Amino acid sequence: MPLLTRALTNSFTARHAFMVAAMLRAIDQADARIAxxxxxxxxxxxxxxxxxxLLATIPGVSLVLAQVIFAEIGVDMSRFATAGHLASWAGMCPRNNESAGKRMSGRTRHGDTWLKTALYMAGSSAARMKRTYLGAQFRRLVPHRGVKRATVAVRHSIIVASWHIVHDGVPYRDLGADHFTNRLGRERQISEGCSSP
Structure with a gap:
């Protein structure tokens, strides 16, 4: 504060005071409107x-983001036959763009802007979490797919989980950060068991 006082000494005029007061009033009015x-x-x-x-039990989803998700998709999940239908409608699925057996761009289609923004925020937050399935999913995909695609995969998982939570009325059940390690271990055990005489 002393540094700010020194910086404003001899240079803060009545005109500056008027402008600052007007800005502070505008901020107060905006805060009142937001409240x-x-x-x-x-x-x-x-x-x-x-x-x-229930939706806020998903890692990365706050109550405010849950409200945005509800505002965009509603709570009647009968409009979407499956979680995949909701993910596709939301623009969280890659396009199936293939020609002559060659896979072209896998970019996601345009979806609801506000929903995509909310899912981006939730996905970015969930990706940073250490002891969750979504965080493990992100870290597993980054080396192979890059940060952007890994984040889209996490966002896809969040919208799929949202459908199940709202459709079934149950809280989010995290598979755990070691889900992929355990699954690979089980698959190895099965394949080794099948190959043994």
Whole structure:
């Protein structure tokens, strides 16, 4: 604070004071409007509170992100026959672009902008978590696919989990950070058991 005081000494005029006061008033008004809108959103989402809390059990998904997901996809999962249908609608599945047996671009299609943004935030957060399935999935895919594709895979897992949570009304069940290691170990045991005489 002393450094700021020294910086403003002899250079902070009445015009500057007027501008700063106007900006502070605008910030206060924006904060009041945000608080008012947040109260109204919370009031309207009160019947969906249980589902939002279930959705927030997914690593990386906060209550606010759960509200955004509900705002974009709703809570009636009968519109989507399977979790894959929801993932495809959301633009979280790579296109099947193949010609003469050669696979072309696997870019995801355009989906709902707000939902993709919410899933990006959730996926980025979940990818940084150490002791979760989603974090392990990200770290497993990065060396082979790169950061962008690994993040898209995590986002896909989140939207698929969201469908199951809302459809079945159950909390997220994490498979654990060692899921891939355990699965590979079981597959090796099975293949070694099959190859032995």
């Amino acid at each position: 008012q809108l947040s109260q109204e959103i919370a009031r309207q989402l009160q019947p969906l509170q249980r589902q939002a809390e």
